[in-house]
Amino acid sequence: MIDEHAMPPRAAAPARYQQLDDEAGLWQRWRNQGELAAREALIRHYLSYARALAAQMYARRSMDEFEFDEYMQFATVGLLEALDRYDPERGILFKTFATTRINGAMLSGLSTLSERQQQIAMRRRMADERVKSLQEAPLPADPERLLRELAEIGVGLALGFVLEGSGMLASAEASVADNTYTRLELRQFQQQIRYLCQRLTAREREVIEMHYLQHISFEEVAERLQLSKGRVSQLHAQGLKRLRTLLLQTSPCDVTL
Known part of the structure; x- marks a missing residue:
């Protein structure tokens, strides 16, 4: 069932083009003269068609992963792309030309959005695994011991982010965008840590490289190495x-852990 209340209201076109009596003239003014008012009128006129295509795809959805607004957003993107590429002189109806592009924009946009959400969820799970791994026992009540324990966890997470080449390292580089030397220093620090990985035990190196460099979860690492997940942790x-x-x-480094 399509939720009509979730659909954005249709905007009224400018009075000058309210009935769209001269669509050919609008296309001419937009394509040949670049008249933005004509383009706006065409968008508003065909927005209901984009909405209808979005509603059809939304009604056929197999999962409730996204709301109608996401479908409509990508349908609008497809409509704008079609409108800017359409050439009325080719004799093809605009709806025929636009349908494939609107549907394609929705499928592509929703697929990208789904992949991004899956990646975010995976990274959250991996971050939880790392924290649990570094927190060997319940946090102590004593303030001094608590600070030391939290510091150790923080150091472990920071090393992981540098190894991974994302998170903390990316944020640090962005914050020193005008300092080439500092960016180079951070990169060298990352290379140093990866080099030192070769001095870990064979099992430690396998776990670290799989998890941080190949982005594999503890559970999958355990399956590949035929170990328990607890042992991987x-x-x-x-x-x-x-x-x-x-x-x-090793030799002193300006980046302190």
Whole structure:
């Protein structure tokens, strides 16, 4: 069932083109003269058609992953692209020309949006795994021990972000966009950590490289290495701690952990 209340109201066209009596003239003024008022009138006139196509696809959906607004948003994008590419002199009706582009824009947009949501969900799950791995026991009540424990967790997460080449590292680079030396320093730090991974134990290195460089979850790492997920979590924590020790033993670096 299509929820008509979820659909945006149809905007009224300018009085000058209210009835769209001279559509050919509108296309001529837009295509040949670039008249924005003519373009706006055509958009408003065909917006109901884009809405109808969005409603059809929304009604045929197999899952409730997205609301009608998302369908309508991508349908509008397709309509605008079709309107800017349409050539009335080819003798093809605009609706015929626009239908494929509007449907294609919806399918492409929804697919990209779905992939992005899946990636965000995966990264959240992986972040939860990392925190649980680094927090070996319930956090202590003593303030000093609590701060030390939180600091250790923070260091482990920071090392992971640098290894991964995203998150903290990307944010840091953005914040020093005008400082080429600092960006280079961060990149060198990342390379140093990856080099030090070669000095981990074989199992630790496999877990760290699979999880951070190949973006594989602990569960899948466990399946590939034929280990328990708990053992993978332990190897992850051990590997990050060993990396920190190795870093402290190497030459000083301006980036402090």
